[in-house]
Amino acid sequence: MNGTNLFKIALRALANNKLRAFLTMLGIIIGVASVITMLAIGQGSKKSIQSQIAEMGSNMIMINPGADVRGGVRQDPSSMQTLKLTDFVSLQNETKYLSAISPNVSSSGQFVYGSNNYPGSINGVNLEYLTIRQLSIEDGEMFTDADIQSSAKVCVIGKTIVDNLFPDGADPIGQVIRFGKIPFRITGVLKAKGYNSMGQDQDAVVLAPYTTVMKRLLAVTYLQGIFASALTEDMTDKATEEITSILQTNHKIKTGDDDDFTIRSQQELSTMLNSTTDLMTTLLACVAGISLVVGGIGIMNIMYVSVTERTREIGLRMSVGARGIDILSQFLIEAILISITGGVIGVILGIAASYGVNTFAHWPIYIQPWSVVLSFAVCTITGVFFGWYPAKKAADLDPIEAIRYE
Helix, strand or coil: CCHHHHHHHHHHHHHCCHHHHHHHHHHHHHHHHHHHHHHHHHHHHHHHHHHHHHHHCCCEEEEEECCCEECCEECCHHHHCCCEHHHHHHHHHHCCCEEEEEEEEEEEEEEEECCEEEEEEEEEECCCHHHHCCCCEEEECCCCHHHHHCCCCEEEECHHHHHHHCCCCCCCCCCEEEECCEEEEEEEEECCCCECCCCCECCCCEEEEHHHHHHHHHCCCECCEEEEEECCHHHHHHHHHHHHHHHHHHCCCCCCCCCCEEEEEHHHHHHHHHHHHHHHHHHHHHHHHHHHHHHHHHHHHHHHHHHHHCHHHHHHHHHCCCCHHHHHHHHHHHHHHHHHHHHHHHHHHHHHHHHHHHHHHCCCCCCCHHHHHHHHHHHHHHHHHHHHHHHHHHHCCCHHHHHHCC
């Protein structure tokens, strides 16, 4: 019996039991759709994180004072005061692999203008901070080096601050806002950047000269951190080694002793976040893949029932010359048709569900072609694997016993 006839017979058998065939496909449909959707969400999150890191600067380096918790023990407050202005000056003058560097100090409180107020933080930085964080001025101008030297009470603000303190649409440039009891004159407004992948509002920001924040707000002589940018992303490791060497010399840290500072790069952050999202994507795909296994078991059960129901038919076919391989092929084709059809419907449903998640839940998605191909291939293999046993059972039936079967 040729393949065309076997295919027609298998197709006719499925057509005679449309509802049962569809219910059998349902497990495969749900499994494939789930795998595609979960992978799309996982890969979308990964792409979004990579995009956000690129926007912040893939070659950015963050230097912080000693960790407040080490070995499960909270450190003394003095360990958080290890970065000084002299460290910033040394790095600024001695490094060869940095294109920009900025001190960082911050204070939290309420911003007030007239009857409007908004909670937030003011960051003390220098002019190079804009380059490091890839920020730009949309209106007005950045404060100057002279403002830093004189600890001037000036600032630039983000779009969120503008919207909350100036809801009537007034021009904020030149206006004076208060942070606590200290007045700050607005010199510029930053270009909007929106929310990042962690849900943080990147426009709820106020930048002021670091000297102003240190002297007038915090009354401290130490830095809370230093931001820097390597010349290129490839030079990040060399820049990190150079920074480590300079700070160890400044802090008189001997070889083998623990550093009283920590250095984190965007590369390190990117690697950590990518590994986390990959792990979550794999976990989601595995959970969704269970549906494929359940669908495969459903195929085996239904095909097993089908063999039992059609025992007399099988006996008749074999008695008129059908070989065991023909019976095996017929039932295997039925199982494969169920899984492939279910796979096609599942792919369509999975892609639609992915775009639905993006449209209604506003989650980032990214459908990779390999995830569609992999899902389809797995469901086909599932059909063959779980359809083999019932098909083999049908092929091994004794024709005489099969004809006598009631």
